[in-house]
Amino acid sequence: MSKADRLREVMAAEGEAVNENTQGFNAGRYESVARLEDYEELKEEARSIKEDAIERLPELIDELRESVEANGGTLYVADDAEDANDYVRSVVDDRDAERVVKSKSMTSEEIDVNEALARDGVDVVETDLGEWVLQVADEAPSHIVAPAIHKSREDIARLFTERFDPDEPLETAEELTAFAREHLGERIEDAEVGMTGANFVTADTGTMALVTSEGNARKSVAATDTQIAVAGVEKVIPSVEDLRPFVELIGRSGTGQDITSYVSLLTPPVGTPTIDFDDDETPISTFDGDRDFHLVLIDNGRLAMREDEDLRETLYCIRCSACSNSCANFQQVGGHAFGGETYSGGIATGWETGIEGLDTAAEFNDLCTGCTRCVDACPVGIDIPWINTVVRDRINHGGEDWEFDFLVDGLTPDEETGSPSLQKRFFGNFETVAKAGSALAPLSNWLADASVSRAAMQRVLGIDARRDLPEFRRETLVDWFADRDVAIEEPRRRVVLYPDLYTNHVQVERGKAAVRVLEALGVDVVVPPAPSSGRAPLSQGMVSTARDHAERVSAALEPYVEAGRDVVVVEPSDHALFEREYERLLDEASFERLASNAYEVMEFVYGLLDNGAPADALAGGDGEEIAYHSHCQQRTLGLEPHTVAVLEELGYDVLTSDVECCGMAGSFGYKEEYYDVSVAVGDELREQFTDDAARDRTVVASGTSCLDQLDDLLERPTMHPIQLLAE
Amino acid sequence: MSATPVDSLASALSALDVPCERTTPGEFEETLAEHCRGSAVGVPLEGVDAALSGTDVTVDPTPAELDAATTGVTQASFAVADYGSVVIPTTETGTELVSLFVDRHVAVLDEADVLPGMEAAFDRFGEELRAEAGSGIVATGPSATADMGELVRGAHGPSEVRVIVLEGDDE
Numbered sequence: 042m043s044k045a046d047r048l049r050e051v052m053a054a055e056g057e058a059v060n061e062n063t064q065g066f067n068a069g070r071y072e073s074v075a076r077l078e079d080y081e082e083l084k085e086e087a088r089s090i091k092e093d094a095i096e097r098l099p100e101l102i103d104e105l106r107e108s109v110e111a112n113g114g115t116l117y118v119a120d121d122a123e124d125a126n127d128y129v130r131s132v133v134d135d136r137d138a139e140r141v142v143k144s145k146s147m148t149s150e151e152i153d154v155n156e157a158l159a160r161d162g163v164d165v166v167e168t169d170l171g172e173w174v175l176q177v178a179d180e181a182p183s184h185i186v187a188p189a190i191h192k193s194r195e196d197i198a199r200l201f202t203e204r205f206d207p208d209e210p211l212e213t214a215e216e217l218t219a220f221a222r223e224h225l226g227e228r229i230e231d232a233e234v235g236m237t238g239a240n241f242v243t244a245d246t247g248t249m250a251l252v253t254s255e256g257n258a259r260k261s262v263a264a265t266d267t268q269i270a271v272a273g274v275e276k277v278i279p280s281v282e283d284l285r286p287f288v289e290l291i292g293r294s295g296t297g298q299d300i301t302s303y304v305s306l307l308t309p310p311v312g313t314p315t316i317d318f319d320d321d322e323t324p325i326s327t328f329d330g331d332r333d334f335h336l337v338l339i340d341n342g343r344l345a346m347r348e349d350e351d352l353r354e355t356l357y358c359i360r361c362s363a364c365s366n367s368c369a370n371f372q373q374v375g376g377h378a379f380g381g382e383t384y385s386g387g388i389a390t391g392w393e394t395g396i397e398g399l400d401t402a403a404e405f406n407d408l409c410t411g412c413t414r415c416v417d418a419c420p421v422g423i424d425i426p427w428i429n430t431v432v433r434d435r436i437n438h439g440g441e442d443w444e445f446d447f448l449v450d451g452l453t454p455d456e457e458t459g460s461p462s463l464q465k466r467f468f469g470n471f472e473t474v475a476k477a478g479s480a481l482a483p484l485s486n487w488l489a490d491a492s493v494s495r496a497a498m499q500r501v502l503g504i505d506a507r508r509d510l511p512e513f514r515r516e517t518l519v520d521w522f523a524d525r526d527v528a529i530e531e532p533r534r535r536v537v538l539y540p541d542l543y544t545n546h547v548q549v550e551r552g553k554a555a556v557r558v559l560e561a562l563g564v565d566v567v568v569p570p571a572p573s574s575g576r577a578p579l580s581q582g583m584v585s586t587a588r589d590h591a592e593r594v595s596a597a598l599e600p601y602v603e604a605g606r607d608v609v610v611v612e613p614s615d616h617a618l619f620e621r622e623y624e625r626l627l628d629e630a631s632f633e634r635l636a637s638n639a640y641e642v643m644e645f646v647y648g649l650l651d652n653g654a655p656a657d658a659l660a661g662g663d664g665e666e667i668a669y670h671s672h673c674q675q676r677t678l679g680l681e682p683h684t685v686a687v688l689e690e691l692g693y694d695v696l697t698s699d700v701e702c703c704g705m706a707g708s709f710g711y712k713e714e715y716y717d718v719s720v721a722v723g724d725e726l727r728e729q730f731t732d733d734a735a736r737d738r739t740v741v742a743s744g745t746s747c748l749d750q751l752d753d754l755l756e757r758p759t760m761h762p763i764q765l766l767a768e
Numbered sequence: 769m770s771a772t773p774v775d776s777l778a779s780a781l782s783a784l785d786v787p788c789e790r791t792t793p794g795e796f797e798e799t800l801a802e803h804c805r806g807s808a809v810g811v812p813l814e815g816v817d818a819a820l821s822g823t824d825v826t827v828d829p830t831p832a833e834l835d836a837a838t839t840g841v842t843q844a845s846f847a848v849a850d851y852g853s854v855v856i857p858t859t860e861t862g863t864e865l866v867s868l869f870v871d872r873h874v875a876v877l878d879e880a881d882v883l884p885g886m887e888a889a890f891d892r893f894g895e896e897l898r899a900e901a902g903s904g905i906v907a908t909g910p911s912a913t914a915d916m917g918e919l920v921r922g923a924h925g926p927s928e929v930r931v932i933v934l935e936g937d938d939e
Contacts, residue, residue: 062914112901170923171915187915194917217916222924229924246897256868256911256925263864281897285890288906296914300851302925304906306893311903313864321832325862326811 044714051378052721055183055191059375062190067366067701069297070418076299077289087286088421091357094278095347101244101277102338108247114309114334118274122152125339129154129236129269132335133163136267138233142225144251144258145169146238147185147360148271148339151383151396154236165236166228168257170221177204183376185385186295186362191375225257230318235261239272240359241287242336245280249336251305252291254298259305266315267333274338275356281306287359290420295361309334346395351431355391357421364388364415364425369702369722370408379408387415387425390432403436407715410706411580412673413617427625433582437461461583464503468708469578469586475546478513486512505716509753511547518545518552522568532565533654536645537601539594541612542573543745548611551760554767555611555642561767562646562654567606571597574615579622580707591618591626595635608639611763613743614707616641617674641675642763643743647683650690660768662693668735669762670698670726670751672744673706684743684762691766696735700725703742705750719750727754741765773849773882774933780852781931784909788931790879793817796934800825803874803930806838811861813843816878816934828861840870840926846881847931848889851908854931855889858903867907872928875907879935 042050074080094101102118109116119125133141141163143149155165155176167176171189175182178200182188189197194214201211201220211217237258239249249270251258262268278284284306292298310332314325346352365371365386368379376385381393381401387409394402409429419425437460461469478485488494495506504510518540536559544552552568559566575590598608610616619639624632640648650656669688671681681697688695704722709715730740730751740755741762742748751759771779778788791799796818809829810820820827825841834840842863844854854875858864867873883889889906896902911925921927 168924169915170913174915189915192917197916214916214918214920218913218920218923221916222922226924243897246901248897248903254911255913255915255923257923259864259868259905260924263868281894282890284893285886288890289886300853300906300908302908302911304908305903306897306906307858307903308897308901309903311858311864312860313858314860314862316831316834316862316865318831318835321830323830324828325831325834325865326828326860328862330860 045717048374048378048714049717051374052717055375055377056373056721058193058196059183059191060372062187063184063366063372066187066296066362070294070363070366073293073297073299077293083286083290084420084422087290087359088357090278090283090286091421095275095353095356097279098274098277098344098347101279102274104244105242105247105277108244109336112247112308112310112334114247114336116336116338118338118340121341122339125152125271125337125341126154126157128335128337129271130157130161132267132269133158133234134161136233136333138163138267140164140166140228140232141234141236142166142168142229142232142261142265143236144238144253144261145172145188146236146271147383148238148273149236150182151341152271152339154271166225166232168225168229168261170218170255170257173221173225174200177201181377183380183385184362184365185360185376191377229257229260229264232261232265234267234269235265236269236271237261239270239276239336240291241284242272242277243279243281243284244277246308248281248306248308250284250288251303251307252288252301253305254302256303259303262305262307262309262311263313264318266331268309269335269337270309271337271339274340274343277338291359291361294363294418294420295366342396349395351428352391352395354423355388355395355428357423358388358392359421361420362386363418363420367414367418367701369412369414369700369704370410370718372701373718373721374408379405381405387429388423391425391428394432394435399432399436399439402432406433406436408718410709412702412706413621413677414673414701416677427622430579430582431584434584437465437582461581463501464712465581465583467502468711469581469583471577472542472573475513475542475573479515479517479546482513482515499713503713504711505713507716508711509749511543511749513546514549516549518549519568519570521549521553522556527560529560529563529565533563533649535565535606536567536609537598537606538566538568539598539608539610539615540568540571541610541615542577544611548745548748548761551611551764554761554764555609557767558646558659558763559609561658562649564649567601569597569601574618575626576614576618576707579618588626591623595623595627595631598635599631602634602638607645608635609642609645610639611642611761612745613641613672613675613680614746617678620678641680641683643684643687644680646763646766647687650687656690659691659766662688662691662765664692664694666694666696666738667765668696668698668730668738668740670703670730670740670742670747672742672747673702675743688762688765693765696738698726698729700729703744703747703750705746707746710746710750723750723754726751730755773884774879774935776849776884777847777852777882777931777933780850784852786852786909786929786931788933790933790935792935796932797823799932800841800874800876803932804839804841805872807833807836808839808841809834809837809866809870810841811843811859811863811866813876816843816876818876818934829866834865834869837870839872839874840866841874841876842867844875844877844881844931845904846883846889846892847877848886848906849882850885853906853908856905856907864905868925871922871926872930873926874930874932876932876934879933882933
């Protein structure tokens with residue numbers, strides 16, 4: 042089955058439930074974190090605790106071992122899944138246990154401990170209701186927090202009826218829950234061993250924190266006399282006090298709960314008496330509390346990830362699922378498509394690469410478009426898109442030699458020494474295509490649109506024939522500017538407008554508008570030729586090509602910055618590159634010079650107006666109703682409000698889109714394997730902009746990709762907001 | 769007048785649909801009776817000016833009595849006002865069992881043990897856990913699940929929670 046077919050199938054079967062649930066979680070996250078006065082401080086605190094803990098991990102494990110042993114428990118550090126399973130099997134065997142009741146844990150999914158125990162004839166029962174549904178259905182989790190998120194209430198009712206043939210029909214969520222509680226309650230009370238994960242383990246006391254809502258983890262521990270906790274080595278943090286920011290952040294980040302019903306802080310073996318549930322004579326306090334405790338910390342590739350500069354931050358992950366819930370693509374396809382053997386969502390690329398290997402990560406890595414919506418959502422500030430980019434780069438160079446290399450090298454000279462796919466090279470070297478496109482326009486546009494060439498492009502490059510291609514303009518923005526002769530007397534500011542690839546070759550009108558608006562506000566503008574930003578190759582995981590672009594852009598703009606000019610950027614994804622990714626591509630001084638002097642164009646206009654530039658020099662809105670879609674990376678940088686403020690100041694009535702993303706994100710929507718996902722994501726934007734409140738509004742959007750997508754989705758023209766100001 | 773920690777706790781609990789009753793030692797038995805449903809079991813209260821001995825609550829029940837009970841009464845070590853959380857200790861008298869294997873959990877708490885927020889709570893946990901390797905459950909509202917298609921209260925644990933704060937008799 043092709044990737045496109047597989048994605049269509051998953052979306053048809055599971056998309057609706059995944060979409061509803063993830064968006065509910067995501068909306069809850071926004072509401073819940075807004076109630077925290079010190080949200081950003083907590084995030085910084087959480088991150089610095091993880092940075093410190095991973096840095097000092099070996100010594101913390103030593104300290105933890107002393108604490109656990111002093112408490113009367115055992116700590117075992119397992120090298121890999123087999124080692125961990127062998128240890129767990131030996132504990133279960135020593136206890137002569139027939140049944141293990143287990144609360145939800147990703148680490149135990151990672152090592153397939155259920156299968157290992159089942160081979161020994163042990164009955165392993167999942168007690169988390171979602172996990173149990175999947176155990177009954179014999180399916181894999183599709184979300185790291187809510188494993189059965191892809192199943193609707195009706196699906197579960199059908200499943201229970203088939204498997205258990207209940208006396209009374211089960212329909213409502215209450216009935217299904219009551220049935221599961223009853224069924225599982227009996228098994229928990231009869232079990233000998235309780236297995237749990239651990240969200241955090243504190244080295245100073247050997248205390249483990251379990252974040253749950255159902256109470257099954259509590260019962261699994263209380264009702265059995267032997268507890269086995271399995272967790273990755275990265276879960277160790279220094280002290281009990283360090284738990285605080287995580288306890289305040291984890292539920293909010295994941296499901297939008299201020300706190301989950303239960304945060305168990307267990308320092309096992311716990312003192313609760315181990316009772317015989319059938320005893321009707323002996324008071325509870327008379328039972329003794331003899332308990333056995335085994336903490337199994339699993340390496341399984343993690344200590345190597347710790348040494349890997351790019352994968353290391355993955356170990357800061359607290360498994361909250363915010364990156365999944367905030368991801369527009371995940372919201373459509375869920376973890377069965379956007380995930381590997383164990384982990385799913387944005388951060389899964391890091392986990393699967395470190396634990397399973399590149400092959401597993403390669404299967405879903407391209408579903409990350411680098412939109413960065415997960416970056417602000419992550420409570421420990423992991424740059425998840427960067428991890429996806431570098432892993433994509435490794436996948437590019439880890440594959441077999443590409444047979445069309447000679448062809449690609451001719452068409453698209455680049456810095457890559459390995460062999461990204463032809464499709465990736467095409468999009469990664471779009472600057473070459475755009476230059477040729479402009480030089481040959483309109484012939485190039487006519488050719489590109491012909492059905493024969495579209496079929497060839499789909500076959501060779503995987504460019505979906507249903508998607509309109511950008512139309513290259515014969516006269517680029519730089520050419521147009523070079524022929525102008527405008528002098529600004531006593532300029533308010535002096536800027537260099539960065540002619541990004543699309544503004545220069547395709548969206549030339551928005552570039553002209555930007556120049557006119559800036560000049561109207563008394564700004565001296567220059568638009569010199571400049572290399573493309575490197576966004577295109579970076580999206581394809583071509584990091585060394587992107588680095589070459591970054592260096593050339595820096596060299597081209599630096600003389601202007603040194604001459605006292607600000608850098609104004611029209612394309613938000615390029616502005617984000619200057620502010621974010623260039624830090625990883627340039628030397629520190631060059632990055633600082635560019636990042637601290639660069640402004641998104643509407644942000645710059647906002648600053649001008651705020652500092653006294655005359656708003657009446659610009660076209661006013663006079664109450665005109667417009668619908669505005671900001672850009673994902675622009676939102677991550679907190680720049681959406683500037684555009685809205687400028688438009689409102691100029692008298693526009695602005696309605697903003699509240700969907701996370703347009704679904705286009707650069708080349709993503711052009712690729713035939715992802716075209717349907719892109720359209721499904723965009724559909725939410727289409728719905729919002731075609732409903733009663735927005736139907737008659739003029740549509741404006743900041744990003745090239747957003748405009749491409751909106752042009753395809755809507756039957757009315759779109760433009761960049763700067764064009765409104767210049768009209 | 770600024771809100772006291774008990775006021776904040778009551779307000780946070782109210783948002784969770786958890787009734788928070790303030791009472792005095794003298795009124796305790798009467799107040800507790802209003803909040804018990806069906807047969808009630810409990811663990812002895814310690815260090816507060818109230819006891820279960822004069823109530824209908826079966827103190828230190830057998831496992832079978834626990835299994836049959838609807839209400840479980842236990843003392844909370846402390847509460848976190850901002851979140852409406854009560855901290856359930858694990859004790860040799862079976863606090864964890866009595867608070868968990870019932871449908872309604874009634875937590876009894878001294879007003880002096882209401883802490884304002886998580887920072888104070890974790891400072892206290894740090895001291896206590898380093899001193900005696902103890903355990904505690906930060907419990908906030910009833911047990912709940914959304915795994916069966918919509919939110920249901922009362923998954924494996926209690927579906928209802930009540931909090932009784934013991935305040936001093938007249939100042």
